[in-house]
Amino acid sequence: MGSSFSCCGDEKVEEGPNNEMGGGNSWRIFTYKELYAATNGFSENNKLGEGGFGSVYWGKTSDGLQIAVKKLKSMNSKAEMEFAVEVEVLGRVRHKNLLGLRGYCAGNEQRLIVYDYMPNLSLLSHLHGHLSKEVQLDWKKRMKVAIGSAEGLLYLHHEVTPHIIHRDIKASNVLLDSNFEPLVADFGFAKLIPEGVSHMTTRVKGTLGYLAPEYAMWGKVSESCDVYSFGILLLELITGRKPIEKLPNGIKRTITEWVEAMIAKEKFKDLVDPKLKGNFDEFQLKQSIRVAALCVQSEPDKRPTMKEVVSILKGKEMNFVKVNQNLRIQSVKYGDDLMAMDQDDESNDESSDQGNESSVYGVFGAMEMQKMQDPYKRFGEK
Numbered sequence: 001m002g003s004s005f006s007c008c009g010d011e012k013v014e015e016g017p018n019n020e021m022g023g024g025n026s027w028r029i030f031t032y033k034e035l036y037a038a039t040n041g042f043s044e045n046n047k048l049g050e051g052g053f054g055s056v057y058w059g060k061t062s063d064g065l066q067i068a069v070k071k072l073k074s075m076n077s078k079a080e081m082e083f084a085v086e087v088e089v090l091g092r093v094r095h096k097n098l099l100g101l102r103g104y105c106a107g108n109e110q111r112l113i114v115y116d117y118m119p120n121l122s123l124l125s126h127l128h129g130h131l132s133k134e135v136q137l138d139w140k141k142r143m144k145v146a147i148g149s150a151e152g153l154l155y156l157h158h159e160v161t162p163h164i165i166h167r168d169i170k171a172s173n174v175l176l177d178s179n180f181e182p183l184v185a186d187f188g189f190a191k192l193i194p195e196g197v198s199h200m201t202t203r204v205k206g207t208l209g210y211l212a213p214e215y216a217m218w219g220k221v222s223e224s225c226d227v228y229s230f231g232i233l234l235l236e237l238i239t240g241r242k243p244i245e246k247l248p249n250g251i252k253r254t255i256t257e258w259v260e261a262m263i264a265k266e267k268f269k270d271l272v273d274p275k276l277k278g279n280f281d282e283f284q285l286k287q288s289i290r291v292a293a294l295c296v297q298s299e300p301d302k303r304p305t306m307k308e309v310v311s312i313l314k315g316k317e318m319n320f321v322k323v324n325q326n327l328r329i330q331s332v333k334y335g336d337d338l339m340a341m342d343q344d345d346e347s348n349d350e351s352s353d354q355g356n357e358s359s360v361y362g363v364f365g366a367m368e369m370q371k372m373q374d375p376y377k378r379f380g381e382k
C-alpha cells in the first residue's frame with residue numbers, strides 16, 4: 001500500500017472556492033502520502049467505522065488538525081459515482097449542521113474524502129452503540145440534535161440551488177461535534193433536483209426502516225422522502241428504539257408500529273427512552289411526537305416541509321398542524337419481502353458503529369429487490 005503514492009502528487013494543487021468565507025471551512029486537495037501519514041498508515045487502531053463506501057479513519061494532519069478520512073474500499077464505477085456525487089455536493093453546501101468537505105484525494109488507485117473529525121461520533125453510537133450506556137444524550141441534547149438536523153435538511157431542501165435530497169438520513173449519518181451540535185453527513189446518495197421538478201423516479205438507495213414507502217416501493221423520490229426519514233429519526237431520538245426491531249419471536253416490528261400502539265393506549269410518557277429516567281419536557285415531547293406523526297404519513301403530499309418541521313420543533317404552532325391534533329401515528333408496513341431483507345437482527349453492537357443498522361440498497365422497489373441474489377450488494381455492483 002505504502003509504495004504507490006500516486007494520488008494527487010505531493011503538492012497542494014487546489015483549494016476550495018470558499019476560503020474567503022473563513023479559513024476554518026475551506027477545503028483542499030490532499031496527497032495520499034499526507035493522509036497515509038495522518039492515519040498511521042490507515043491502521044486498524046485508527047478505524048472509526050465502516051460503511052458501504054469503505055472505511056473511515058481518524059487522523060491528525062501535520063498542522064494538528066483532527067480529521068476523519070473515508071477511504072473507498074474498491075474502485076468500480078458505482079463507488080466512483082458515489083465519490084463524485086459526495087465531493088460535488090459537499091463542494092456546494094455550507095451550513096453549521098452539514099458536515100462539509102475538508103478535502104479529498106483522487107488518484108489512479110485511490111479515492112479518499114477528508115472531513116473534520118467529530119469527537120462525539122455518530123448519533124447511532126449514542127442511541128444504540130458503544131456510547132449508549134453513558135447516556136450523554138439527555139432530553140435537551142436530543143432536542144438540539146433534532147432541531148439542528150432539521151435545519152441542515154431545511155438548507156438542503158430550500159436554500160441551496162439546485163435543491164438537494166439527501167436520501168440516506170439515519171442515525172449513523174448524524175455526527176456530533178464537541179458541543180453535541182449535530183452535523184448531517186454522507187452525501188454519497190444525494191440527488192440534485194433541477195428547478196421546477198417536483199419528484200423524480202430513481203433507483204432506491206438508503207436504509208430500510210427510514211425509507212419512505214413510495215420511495216421503497218416505486219423509487220419515487222422527492223424532498224418528502226427525507227422528511228419521512230427525519231420523522232423516523234425523531235422517533236428514534238425520543239424513544240431510544242431502533243427503526244426496525246427484531247422481537248424474541250423473530251418477528252420484525254417497525255418503530256412506527258410500536259409508537260402507534262403506545263399512542264392508541266395514550267401512553268405518551270412511556271414513549272420516552274427509559275434511559276432518561278423521566279427527565280423530559282412534556283410540551284416538547286408532544287410537539288416532537290406531533291412532528292414525527294406528520295412526517296411519517298404514507299402520503300408524501302401530507303407531510304410537512306422541513307421549514308414547517310423546524311418551526312414546530314422550535315415551538316411555533318402552524319395552522320396545518322390542526323390536521324393532526326390528536327397525535328395519531330400512521331405506521332407503514334413495508335411488506336414481507338422488504339422486511340425479510342432487513343439485516344438488523346440481534347446485533348445491538350456495543351463495540352462499534354458498524355453493523356447494528358440495516359443498510360439495504362434495493363433496486364427498483366420490492367419486487368426487484370426480492371429477485372436479487374444478494375440483497376446486501378450495493379447498487380451498480382455486478
Ligand SMILES: Nc1ncnc2c1ncn2[C@@H]1O[C@H](COP(=O)(O)OP(=O)(O)OP(=O)(O)O)[C@@H](O)[C@H]1O
Nearest residue numbers: 049050051052056068115116117118122172353359
Ligand atoms: N467526520 C467523522 N467524525 C467522526 N466519526 C466519523 C466521521 N465520519 C464518519 N465517522 C464514523 O465512521 C462510521 C462509518 O461512516 P460511513 O459514513 O462510511 O458509514 P455509515 O453511515 O455507518 O454507513 P452507510 O455506508 O450505510 O451510510 C460512522 O458511523 C461514524 O461513526
